[in-house]
Amino acid sequence: MGLAGVKIVLVEPAGPLNLGSIARVMKNFGCNDLVLVNPQCDRSSPEALKMAVHAKEILTSAVIEDTLIAALQGCVRVIATVGRDYGRDRPLENPRIALPWLLENPTEPTAIIFGREDRGLTNEELNYAHRLVYIPTNPDYPSLNLATAVSLCCYELSQSAATFSSKNLSTPEIAPVDVVETYYQELESLLLAIGYLYPHTAASRMQKFRHLYNRAHLQTTEVSMLRGLLRQVEWAISHQHHGNIQDG
Known part of the structure; x- marks a missing residue:
């Protein structure tokens, strides 16, 4: 090619x-x-x-x-x-x-x-x-x-x-940039919600996460796994909050 x-x-x-x-x-x-x-x-x-x-x-x-x-x-x-x-x-x-x-x-x-x-x-x-x-x-x-x-x-x-x-390469499927970008947006939203990030410093802190993940060259399946982890954390937070309301 x-x-x-x-x-x-x-x-x-x-x-x-x-x-x-x-x-x-x-x-x-x-x-x-x-x-x-x-x-x-x-x-x-x-x-x-x-x-x-x-x-x-x-x-x-x-x-x-x-x-x-x-x-x-x-x-x-x-x-x-x-x-x-x-x-x-x-x-x-x-x-x-x-x-x-x-x-x-x-x-x-x-x-x-x-x-x-x-x-x-x-x-x-x-x-x-x-x-x-x-x-x-x-x-x-x-x-x-x-x-x-x-x-x-x-x-x-x-x-x-x-x-x-001339090489017949068999390499893992690296995730497209736009797929990883969706994960970054979801990660930032979650970290803001739990107070790990603050709005005025979110951009600079997220840069460090981006650099870390970019060095890893995430595969598509790995991005799916990470997004699943975020969804599970969000579910656990929402159900814990709901349980606290009921206990109160």
Whole structure:
């Protein structure tokens, strides 16, 4: 399958020239699944089509979504790209090391997320990624053009594609991002209800839970088990409360 199963997800792209260039480089490396999240430019503009050259079909067939979670629907492995100024507690990996992970099972939908040209991805958007990559550059001028960043990542992926195409891998079914996101929402609601989380600190505390679970690469059956555990806790709490009312 090569890179055919990898989604290239652009969050709020603003430059039509970049968009056309990205379509062209995607075709160069056999990648055709482009997703645009709330694009700020017209993919069918003359500038975009001119830069796409012989890859105009990638632009015209690109999927447009309003939100990043919608763009990642069904994806089980997600990597996000970040800039040099990223300052949180998650490790940044070299693309050559991290990106091959997207290809380990060619039957699984995967994605690589690229942020806005001027300010990248928000912390909330980065939470959807299992791993983060940073492209090493000259520290005197670290900023990369969006199309260049996509080109480098597509190249690195293409170098790894042959390694996995000949393998008959039998790996556990990793849960799609949107399925795990439903669990996160249910977990946050329960932890707020029992007082473990407080509204003003819930986002930062939930980030730590997300990082923990993302490192585990939860399987679909494991997410189902965890959601069942939450439902049982909610049932026990409601019945304990009901029993206390009756006792009183």
